[in-house]
Amino acid sequence: MFVRRSLIVLALTLAVVRCTDQPTALQRSPHVPQFVRWAANVAPQFTAISPQSNQHGRPGFRTPPLSLDTYSVSFWAVRGESRSVQINYSSAIDTLTHPFMQLTVTDPTFAPGQGDIAVGDSVLVTVNIDTTKIGLTLEPTGLQFGERAQLRIWYGGALGDLNGDGVVDSLDTGIENQLLGLAYRESSNDAWARVPASQSLDDHSFTSALPHFCDFAIDLDITLLDWTVSW
Numbered sequence: 001m002f003v004r005r006s007l008i009v010l011a012l013t014l015a016v017v018r019c020t021d022q023p024t025a026l027q028r029s030p031h032v033p034q035f036v037r038w039a040a041n042v043a044p045q046f047t048a049i050s051p052q053s054n055q056h057g058r059p060g061f062r063t064p065p066l067s068l069d070t071y072s073v074s075f076w077a078v079r080g081e082s083r084s085v086q087i088n089y090s091s092a093i094d095t096l097t098h099p100f101m102q103l104t105v106t107d108p109t110f111a112p113g114q115g116d117i118a119v120g121d122s123v124l125v126t127v128n129i130d131t132t133k134i135g136l137t138l139e140p141t142g143l144q145f146g147e148r149a150q151l152r153i154w155y156g157g158a159l160g161d162l163n164g165d166g167v168v169d170s171l172d173t174g175i176e177n178q179l180l181g182l183a184y185r186e187s188s189n190d191a192w193a194r195v196p197a198s199q200s201l202d203d204h205s206f207t208s209a210l211p212h213f214c215d216f217a218i219d220l221d222i223t224l225l226d227w228t229v230s231w
Helices: 002-021 169-176
Strands: 034-035 045-053 061-063 072-078 083-090 098-105 108-112 122-130 135-139 144-154 180-185 199-200 204-211 217-221
Touching: 072 083, 072 108, 083 122, 098 122, 108 122, 108 135, 135 180, 169 180, 180 204
Parallel strands: none
Antiparallel strands: 034 217, 045 061, 045 083, 072 122, 083 098, 098 144, 108 144, 122 135, 135 217, 144 204, 180 217, 199 204
């Protein structure tokens, strides 16, 4: 634990040094992630909310509980229609419900095994929650979009302990400001890499426009070798 904490402190120091040196570019190296995990490494209870039309044709909501053995929820995405799902969580920390993930799909164009998707046709989308690290898998893997799908992930479930050392302190603040990001991988055999995403420090979330589906997780890069700085 001491070694990992020391590496993170060193990485934060290097971030400041590299910015003050004002390099034209930093050489990109393989991304080395350390994943942000649920507080106390315990998965909270999840529920899902999906907009749908009720019998009067007005927007409504259904809240199916997520199975404890699958931690997944599915919905039909239709090309040309905006369909979405939001997954919330609750834990023993408080009595409140907090957001974890929101996914909106409007323009699925191609599904592996199904082929091209015409306007008005649908594809079954499944969100699988990772109960160890704060992450998820979106299926079908390789589903492609014309207008990109919008994904938002909240990392508040770590309760501020972003490096998992059991202490919430200024080191975690530095991690959130300097090292935190949204990572992805195409399959379990592939390496993780960073995906472009906008961060909100106010509500502890990342938002990204996805060209296709795969695995996603919140991570911190203690090596800083994934950065490119232009001046």
